[in-house]
Amino acid sequence: MTPPSTPAPNAASAPPLLDLTRLTRRYGSLTAVDDVGLRLPPGARHAVIGPNGAGKTTLLNLIAGTDRPDHGTIALDGADITRTATARRSRLGIARSFQQPSVISELSVLDNVVLAGWPHHPKRRGAWRRPSRHRLHAESARGHLETVGLADLAHRPASTLSHGQRRMLDLAAALAGNPRLLLLDEPAAGLTDGDIGRLLGILGGLPDSVAIILVEHHVEVVADFATDVTVLAAGRVLVTAPTREALAHPDVRDAYHDPGTTARSGSSDRPTPEATEATEARG
Amino acid sequence: MDLLDAHLVPAVDGVAFGLLLFVVAAGLSLAFGTAGVLNLSHGMLYAIGAYTGAALSDGTWGGLALGLAAGTAAACAAGAGLSAATAPLARRGHLAQALLTFGLALVGGDLLIQLFGADELPVRVPEALDSSVRLLGHRYPAYRLCFIVMAVLLAAFGTWVLTRTRMGAAVRAAADDPQMLATTGHSPRAVHTGVLAAAGALAGAAGVLGAPIIGPGPGTSENVLMLSLVVVVLGGLRSLWATLAAAVAVGEVQTLGVSLVPDLAPYLLFAAMAAVLVLRSRFAEPAAAHGPEGPPPDPVARLRRHLAARLRRRPGAAVAATAGDSAGSSALLRASSRREGAGYPSISLPFSLPRPRGAARRAAPLLVLLAVLAALPWVLDAYTLSLAGSALALGLLAVSVTVLTGYAGLPTLGQTAPFAVGAYATANLAQAGWTMGPVQIALSALAAALFSALTGPAVIRARGTTVLMITLAVGELTGAVVNRLKSVTGGADGLVGFPATQALWGGEGMFEESELYTFALVVAAVAVAVTLLVLRSPAGKLLTGTRGAEARMRASGHPVGRYLLVAHICAGALAGVGGSLMVTVQQYLSPADVGFEIAAFALLAAVIGGTTSVIGALMGAGLIVVTRDWVAGSWPGHGPLLLGVLFVAAVYLLPRGLAGLRGGSARSGPEPGLPRPGEQHPPAPDPTPAGPAGKVSP
Numbered sequence: 001m002t003p004p005s006t007p008a009p010n011a012a013s014a015p016p017l018l019d020l021t022r023l024t025r026r027y028g029s030l031t032a033v034d035d036v037g038l039r040l041p042p043g044a045r046h047a048v049i050g051p052n053g054a055g056k057t058t059l060l061n062l063i064a065g066t067d068r069p070d071h072g073t074i075a076l077d078g079a080d081i082t083r084t085a086t087a088r089r090s091r092l093g094i095a096r097s098f099q100q101p102s103v104i105s106e107l108s109v110l111d112n113v114v115l116a117g118w119p120h121h122p123k124r125r126g127a128w129r130r131p132s133r134h135r136l137h138a139e140s141a142r143g144h145l146e147t148v149g150l151a152d153l154a155h156r157p158a159s160t161l162s163h164g165q166r167r168m169l170d171l172a173a174a175l176a177g178n179p180r181l182l183l184l185d186e187p188a189a190g191l192t193d194g195d196i197g198r199l200l201g202i203l204g205g206l207p208d209s210v211a212i213i214l215v216e217h218h219v220e221v222v223a224d225f226a227t228d229v230t231v232l233a234a235g236r237v238l239v240t241a242p243t244r245e246a247l248a249h250p251d252v253r254d255a256y257h258d259p260g261t262t263a264r265s266g267s268s269d270r271p272t273p274e275a276t277e278a279t280e281a282r283g
Numbered sequence: 284m285d286l287l288d289a290h291l292v293p294a295v296d297g298v299a300f301g302l303l304l305f306v307v308a309a310g311l312s313l314a315f316g317t318a319g320v321l322n323l324s325h326g327m328l329y330a331i332g333a334y335t336g337a338a339l340s341d342g343t344w345g346g347l348a349l350g351l352a353a354g355t356a357a358a359c360a361a362g363a364g365l366s367a368a369t370a371p372l373a374r375r376g377h378l379a380q381a382l383l384t385f386g387l388a389l390v391g392g393d394l395l396i397q398l399f400g401a402d403e404l405p406v407r408v409p410e411a412l413d414s415s416v417r418l419l420g421h422r423y424p425a426y427r428l429c430f431i432v433m434a435v436l437l438a439a440f441g442t443w444v445l446t447r448t449r450m451g452a453a454v455r456a457a458a459d460d461p462q463m464l465a466t467t468g469h470s471p472r473a474v475h476t477g478v479l480a481a482a483g484a485l486a487g488a489a490g491v492l493g494a495p496i497i498g499p500g501p502g503t504s505e506n507v508l509m510l511s512l513v514v515v516v517l518g519g520l521r522s523l524w525a526t527l528a529a530a531v532a533v534g535e536v537q538t539l540g541v542s543l544v545p546d547l548a549p550y551l552l553f554a555a556m557a558a559v560l561v562l563r564s565r566f567a568e569p570a571a572a573h574g575p576e577g578p579p580p581d582p583v584a585r586l587r588r589h590l591a592a593r594l595r596r597r598p599g600a601a602v603a604a605t606a607g608d609s610a611g612s613s614a615l616l617r618a619s620s621r622r623e624g625a626g627y628p629s630i631s632l633p634f635s636l637p638r639p640r641g642a643a644r645r646a647a648p649l650l651v652l653l654a655v656l657a658a659l660p661w662v663l664d665a666y667t668l669s670l671a672g673s674a675l676a677l678g679l680l681a682v683s684v685t686v687l688t689g690y691a692g693l694p695t696l697g698q699t700a701p702f703a704v705g706a707y708a709t710a711n712l713a714q715a716g717w718t719m720g721p722v723q724i725a726l727s728a729l730a731a732a733l734f735s736a737l738t739g740p741a742v743i744r745a746r747g748t749t750v751l752m753i754t755l756a757v758g759e760l761t762g763a764v765v766n767r768l769k770s771v772t773g774g775a776d777g778l779v780g781f782p783a784t785q786a787l788w789g790g791e792g793m794f795e796e797s798e799l800y801t802f803a804l805v806v807a808a809v810a811v812a813v814t815l816l817v818l819r820s821p822a823g824k825l826l827t828g829t830r831g832a833e834a835r836m837r838a839s840g841h842p843v844g845r846y847l848l849v850a851h852i853c854a855g856a857l858a859g860v861g862g863s864l865m866v867t868v869q870q871y872l873s874p875a876d877v878g879f880e881i882a883a884f885a886l887l888a889a890v891i892g893g894t895t896s897v898i899g900a901l902m903g904a905g906l907i908v909v910t911r912d913w914v915a916g917s918w919p920g921h922g923p924l925l926l927g928v929l930f931v932a933a934v935y936l937l938p939r940g941l942a943g944l945r946g947g948s949a950r951s952g953p954e955p956g957l958p959r960p961g962e963q964h965p966p967a968p969d970p971t972p973a974g975p976a977g978k979v980s981p
Contacts, residue, residue, distance in 0.1 A: 064838060068832065086838060111824055120839075134821050138855060173835060
């Protein structure tokens with residue numbers, strides 16, 4: 001794992017790596033993310049949980065730049081990035097995985113990671129016409145594939161991968177950006193128990209300087225991985241607290257039990273944006 | 284007041300014209316927005332109505348009523364036929380359907396000419412209406428006023444059906460989520476047929492009633508199709524009201540604009556359209572432009588959802604569907620082209636490591652093709668050889684379409700625009716005395732690249748079928764400019780009689796067909812070689828990645844928009860080279876050489892080739908030229924019919940294009956594992972377990 005391209009600021013004295021203030025995103029009459037604030041120091045291990053439709057993926061999309069807030073600001077290292085384009089945010093050090101693993105099925109596994117690491121590689125200039133540069137890229141990409149355990153499949157077309165392998169490739173693509181802030185959207189969804197164990201191993205092996213926000217439904221994964229947890233319900237922050245405390249919070253149990261706050265509770269004919277996105281991604 | 288007085292008649296004419304366009308465009312929008320068929324034969328449906336109405340019109344009310352009934356029924360039946368023809372292609376995406384409908388339009392147009400003759404048919408309106416009324420001191424044809432009333436009634440009836448009836452609810456639900464509709468007991472197939480039949484009926488009724496305004500003739504189909512496409516693009520599928528406003532605006536531009544500013548009128552439409560497209564892309568929601576997850580949702584799906592949401596919000600409109608999987612059909616185009624490329628030992632795949640032997644094997648078909656082409660001057664007579672030269676020019680255009688459609692994922696019907704820019708640049712250079720071939724080629728490519736840089740921003744924001752429509756509009760309006768800008772283009776007469784091109788400095792001008800052909804072959808070979816080198820370099824992978832997983836590319840820090848713009852500019856330059864070659868080979872240039880048909884041919888050539896295969900595109904172009912000029916030579920007057928049949932046959936018989944034929948046995952191999960549109964997500968794992976409650980306790 002190569003260190004991040006820019007030095008991580010000192011956790012104690014520096015401003016927070018990520019600072020969300022009063023973030024709000026509405027879809028029509030539905031408020032998917034409502035007045036959310038969050039501060040993350042460099043190297044944080046933060047989980048976001050909540051029932052379906054709580055706004056977790058929308059929150060990640062807002063941070064990654066795929067979606068823009070109606071109100072509120074997002075600051076990275078004290079600099080406002082609320083209106084910064086996705087690609088630029090990626091080059092500033094925000095990487096993400098997707099809820100539905102996003103791979104380029106026509107290209108080989110290795111090429112997927114090469115492309116993902118390209119804009120972040122120190123020798124990126126002219127790589128499109130110089131084979132030597134391209135080989136350098138391939139070497140670093142191979143390192144990321146080894147991290148996620150796909151090195152043996154490097155030359156297979158990505159279209160032949162299983163669901164779990166696609167997840168790992170998506171993760172490798174996110175890691176290829178040498179991020180300072182890594183956003184993981186339900187990385188354990190659809191994985192077998194063995195794969196989840198390996199995922200936890202990979203996450204545990206990431207450098208301490210990388211801050212991670214994990215959106216996850218598997219409570220074991222959250223309990224194992226995160227030091228702090230934010231619980232969202234209906235777009236609002238229910239509680240932000242150290243993991244054990246947050247999971248034991250009475251409101252949290254209510255939020256999970258109360259059928260009124262779950263999105264796909266049956267015949268509602270107006271799906272939540274999150275549910276819509278999930279189905280879109282399938283389409 | 285004088286101004287108002289002088290322009291009252293054209294203004295009212297504009298309303299009538301606009302309402303006519305609205306009724307036609309509503310059918311087009313219905314077929315596209317809810318059945319997902321970009322119906323390029325919609326103009327033909329109008330023509331069916333118009334011809335029927337004109338043939339039955341005898342100056343009585345009975346004749347009009349009979350014509351209305353017969354014309355509507357005929358167009359309705361044609362629409363149902365279209366539904367049957369396009370239904371098997373539903374999985375293959377919008378592009379295949381659009382090409383099929385274009386082929387059917389060519390066939391249908393030819394049949395209409397066989398039936399009714401090649402002249403414009405006279406239309407007799409009922410005698411009671413064949414007079415003029417006083418309108419604020421002006422004489423105005425009574426029929427047009429009556430038409431305005433009838434069009435309003437028709438529009439109101441259509442809106443009522445769509446928004447207030449159970450049938451309309453089913454239609455809107457089908458647009459949103461066909462599977463959900465199926466679970467409620469309606470057959471999506473029946474709705475699909477019904478929608479296309481209704482769209483046909485609308486076009487047919489508009490044709491009968493509008494025949495006195497846009498009369499039936501050989502050019503009617505294309506004229507009506509273009510104007511209604513412009514209306515749909517401007518109106519944006521969002522709401523019927525927006526479509527109505529756009530239709531009236533286009534009508535006013537066509538009538539009031541001509542009377543107010545006769546010199547500028549031809550460009551007004553273009554300017555309005557460009558303004559709307561640019562503004563819309565500037566203010567597009569970022570979420571929409573970027574796509575939240577996985578394969579980016581194409582704007583069509585977004586618009587459809589938007590349309591559905593908008594309609595659903597209206598009081599009293601109960602819809603049984605939820606917004607959801609409608610992105611499925613929209614991903615078709617993308618996914619189908621993805622399937623074509625993946626896993627085949629075809630020459631078109633960029634591989635991760637350059638392997639010399641593999642490279643030689645992949646280059647072999649191209650070298651064989653080059654050898655065959657180089658041998659042609661010794662085999663063919665002069666006329667056929669000049670056809671081969673035109674085929675090379677058209678082949679470059681097809682390759683440029685392939686770059687955009689197959690690699691950048693922007694299916695285009697507008698590459699004739701840079702093609703035209705290159706062609707007219709060369710013709711004008713030659714007239715100005717610049718006869719050096721390489722200079723002509725370079726300057727033409729530059730001009731076309733500049734043009735593409737200007738039009739690019741409007742094209743690259745959109746995806747899928749919306750790109751087809753936008754590029755179609757760009758190409759068509761460029762054609763309109765070509766027709767009007769007589770000082771540069773010679774207008775409809777074209778340009779002829781300019782000095783011959785020299786292959787090199789100090790050489791003689793080329794007159795012999797074999798010289799011209801050799802020059803064209805050398806230029807085309809160099810252009811194709813450069814294109815292939817770029818596509819096979821890592822740059823080609825950037826494009827492949829952008830097409831395959833745009834959200835991933837953005838999230839990894841790639842400036843996707845910049846890549847697409849560069850691809851658009853390079854493809855434009857390539858088309859410009861093709862245009863320049865065409866002028867050099869043909870020694871003349873007419874607007875038909877850069878018209879809509881050529882754009883459709885180029886797209887068909889790319890599709891015949893398999894959309895990601897450069898050699899396939901070249902061979903497709905050759906096939907089209909052989910069909911159009913060589914086979915049709917033995918059956919004169921039926922070129923369009925033959926080409927239409929070629930379109931239809933190519934769409935049905937070559938789902939993967941010529942490149943697919945090479946795949947042979949490999950075809951059944953990797954495909955099942957690949958995601959299909961609508962079911963891309965592996966069904967087994969449910970990422971959102973319903974009851975995490977039990978797991979909460981630590």
